Amino acid sequence: xLIKEISREECxxxxxxxxxxxxxxxxxxxxxxxxxxxxxxxxxxxxxxMPGRKIEWMRANPNVCLQVEEFFGDRHWKSVLVFGRxxxxxxxxQWHREHMHAWTLLERRPNxxxxxxxKPGRRELATCSxxxxxxxxxxxxxxxxxxDAEA
Ligand SMILES: Cc1cc2nc3c(=O)[nH]c(=O)nc-3n(C[C@H](O)[C@H](O)[C@H](O)COP(=O)(O)OP(=O)(O)OC[C@H]3O[C@@H](n4cnc5c(N)ncnc54)[C@H](O)[C@@H]3O)c2cc1C
Numbered sequence: 203x204l205i206k207e208i209s210r211e212e213c214x215x216x217x218x219x220x221x222x223x224x225x226x227x228x229x230x231x232x233x234x235x236x237x238x239x240x241x242x243x244x245x246x247x248x249x250x251x252m253p254g255r256k257i258e259w260m261r262a263n264p265n266v267c268l269q270v271e272e273f274f275g276d277r278h279w280k281s282v283l284v285f286g287r288x289x290x291x292x293x294x295x296q297w298h299r300e301h302m303h304a305w306t307l308l309e310r311r312p313n314x315x316x317x318x319x320x321k322p323g324r325r326e327l328a329t330c331s332x333x334x335x336x337x338x339x340x341x342x343x344x345x346x347x348x349x350d351a352e353a
Contacts, residue, residue: 208346213344217247222238222240225266246337250315250335264289291335304335
């Protein structure tokens with residue numbers, strides 16, 4: 203196996219092709235990571251969530267890291283890390299347009315709101331709750347790929 207760095211355009215392709223990332227945040231020196239659905243447009247990733255631990259932590263510390271990967275068999279993969287900042291997108295005020303943009307992008311996937319809109323044991327519609335749209339402005343993106351030396 204050989205490992206190589208991939209270009210920003212290849213990183214963009216990996217992120218564009220995916221829709222689930224691992225989102226890592228950190229508060230008071232402690233890490234927290236969850237899988238999460240995203241939409242990618244421009245220089246931002248967009249998300250939908252209920253209030254909870256990750257939202258609370260990102261409000262306290264907006265610096266986040268995300269990881270997305272593609273696998274092509276056991277020995278061929280691409281992995282991208284995104285470093286950026288959490289930005290909450292409230293429905294009113296200066297973030298209204300971005301809020302609607304996030305909604306429009308995310309709703310292209312069927313049942314897009316379910317994983318972020320439900321909590322264990324409850325089956326309430328996210329539209330009835332204090333749900334949150336947020337974005338991550340991409341500050342840095344790095345990517346690596348593994349491939350067979352013979353290929
Ligand atoms: C494929 C996939 C897509 C998802 N898409 C979204 C999405 O778009 N938006 C979204 O908000 N969430 C999504 N989720 C769910 C997400 O991973 C979290 O479970 C959820 O957002 C709750 O996170 P929270 O920080 O609000 O936890 P809270 O509800 O505050 O839960 C508190 C505690 O529960 C535990 N916990 C929470 N989530 C998980 C988990 N996933 N695995 C194990 N333990 C956990 C942790 O110990 C945490 O401290 C997705 C999950 C998967 C697998």
